[in-house]
Amino acid sequence: MNTTQSTTIATAAPPGLEPRLLAERREDLAAYRRLGGYRPLTDAGELLGEVESSGLVGRGGAAFPLAVKLRAVRDNGRIAGGTVVVANGEEGEPASIKDRWLLRNRPHLVLDGLRLAAAIVGAHRVYVYVSDPESAHSVETALGELEPDAFGGVDVRMSTVQPGYVAGEETAAVRAINGGPAKPTDKPPRPFEAGVDERPTLVSNVETLANLPYLQCHGSAAFRALGTSLSPGTFLATITGAGRPPVLYELPHGLPFTELLALHAVSPDQVRGALMGGYFAGLLNRSVLETTLDHETMRRLGSGLGCGAISVITDECPVAVAASVLAYFDRENAGQCGSCFNGTAAMAAAAGALRDGAATAEDVERLRRWSVLLRGRGACATLDAATNVAASLLDQFPDEVGAHLGGTCPDCAHGAFRAGRPYEAEAVRQA
Numbered sequence: 001m002n003t004t005q006s007t008t009i010a011t012a013a014p015p016g017l018e019p020r021l022l023a024e025r026r027e028d029l030a031a032y033r034r035l036g037g038y039r040p041l042t043d044a045g046e047l048l049g050e051v052e053s054s055g056l057v058g059r060g061g062a063a064f065p066l067a068v069k070l071r072a073v074r075d076n077g078r079i080a081g082g083t084v085v086v087a088n089g090e091e092g093e094p095a096s097i098k099d100r101w102l103l104r105n106r107p108h109l110v111l112d113g114l115r116l117a118a119a120i121v122g123a124h125r126v127y128v129y130v131s132d133p134e135s136a137h138s139v140e141t142a143l144g145e146l147e148p149d150a151f152g153g154v155d156v157r158m159s160t161v162q163p164g165y166v167a168g169e170e171t172a173a174v175r176a177i178n179g180g181p182a183k184p185t186d187k188p189p190r191p192f193e194a195g196v197d198e199r200p201t202l203v204s205n206v207e208t209l210a211n212l213p214y215l216q217c218h219g220s221a222a223f224r225a226l227g228t229s230l231s232p233g234t235f236l237a238t239i240t241g242a243g244r245p246p247v248l249y250e251l252p253h254g255l256p257f258t259e260l261l262a263l264h265a266v267s268p269d270q271v272r273g274a275l276m277g278g279y280f281a282g283l284l285n286r287s288v289l290e291t292t293l294d295h296e297t298m299r300r301l302g303s304g305l306g307c308g309a310i311s312v313i314t315d316e317c318p319v320a321v322a323a324s325v326l327a328y329f330d331r332e333n334a335g336q337c338g339s340c341f342n343g344t345a346a347m348a349a350a351a352g353a354l355r356d357g358a359a360t361a362e363d364v365e366r367l368r369r370w371s372v373l374l375r376g377r378g379a380c381a382t383l384d385a386a387t388n389v390a391a392s393l394l395d396q397f398p399d400e401v402g403a404h405l406g407g408t409c410p411d412c413a414h415g416a417f418r419a420g421r422p423y424e425a426e427a428v429r430q431a
């Protein structure tokens with residue numbers, strides 16, 4: 001394994017994988033140019049074609065095809081007379097550190113991707129949207145190194161907000177840039193229809209954008225040389241849990257989960273399951289050992305890769321993990337929608353009571369009902385994340401749930417796992 005240590009977190013890639021996104025140290029403009037960065041773009045339409053053939057899907061959580069969004073914004077912009085691009089680096093997900101790592105260490109890669117996206121959609125203005133001060137400083141330094149016309153006359157701005165789980169949701173980003181609170185709004189309109197200043201707006205995760213320079217230099221066939229046909233390319237995976245410090249990996253989509261465990265030096269025998277997609281996609285039991293890390297496999301299991309954050313559960317009780325995550329959603333939801341505000345509170349209370357051996361079978365039945373009925377409610381998908389956690393706990397860990405109905409399980413009896421932000425990738429947050 002090729003392991004390097006940035007200022008704050010270990011990074012690694014599987015043997016033989018030439019990283020496309022990770023780098024050994026923070027790069028300045030000269031180093032990035034030596035790699036072929038900021039290559040002049042002669043035909044934006046041709047690059048859009050390459051994005052389409054590459055099958056690149058978003059790395060912010062929803063795995064939506066980038067080319068579809070680029071086309072929609074570009075086409076809507078022809079009518080509206082101008083478009084905006086937002087590089088979303090807010091990364092509200094506590095178990096993820098990839099976006100901050102990219103912004104802190106490869107700001108020019110992200111800016112180059114932003115430049116290319118802006119050219120494709122014909123943007124007149126672009127934003128780098130962050131909450132992490134070190135990321136903001138890194139991007140400002142990188143912008144200071146660039147020549148004034150590096151973006152071809154496009155207005156480049158920073159937008160900095162207070163961190164929060166919902167602050168990176170796309171309508172929250174647009175609302176914050178428009179001068180409001182960083183809280184989601186009802187959809188429609190979606191940002192690609194009317195976003196910043198009511199202009200068609202592309203909101204793309206910074207890792208998604210960071211793949212564009214590779215596509216410009218090497219083309220879609222090279223891009224597809226790694227990954228699966230439906231999840232092409234590599235992705236950044238923040239791995240927490242298993243009693244080990246977090247590591248940021250660049251992995252090819254489709255990698256068997258057991259190979260990730262081997263890289264991370266965790267024995268499969270220790271593994272009880274995993275919390276997938278940061279806090280978003282719920283829990284998997286030991287069946288996670290049979291999976292490969294791609295969107296199609298995870299979708300088949302009713303789970304997801306999300307933003308690529310995976311927390312490996314070893315010693316913690318899954319009931320206690322779910323209770324902590326639900327309590328986090330209860331605290332961190334934006335308090336705008338009754339179903340979310342009340343629903344996360346009710347699910348957190350039920351899961352907390354279950355963890356503490358105080359829940360009845362009726363409480364568990366109610367938790368099951370809420371996990372179905374509350375899905376799809378609320379202005380953003382935070383409530384879906386909470387229902388994913390509740391439903392997957394009941395579905396994947398019936399024995400542990402049963403053990404808690406008879407009191408607490410042996411693990412919790414020794415002191416339940418009560419992390420306020422379970423599996424937080426602290427090393428970077430505290431940097």
Ligand SMILES: Cc1cc2nc3c(=O)[nH]c(=O)nc-3n(C[C@H](O)[C@H](O)[C@H](O)COP(=O)(O)O)c2cc1C
Nearest residue numbers: 058059060061088091092168169170204205208381
């Ligand atoms: C509650 C919530 C929080 C989100 N937080 C982030 C975030 O921090 N960063 C991000 O890139 N996307 C986040 N998203 C997804 C964005 O809404 C949006 O889909 C994404 O930025 C689009 O980029 P992509 O297509 O490149 O993935 C969040 C979504 C939800 C529902």
Ligand code: SF4
Nearest residue numbers: 334336337340378380
């Ligand atoms: S669904 Fe929840 S987190 Fe999302 S906007 Fe409504 S209250 Fe806020």
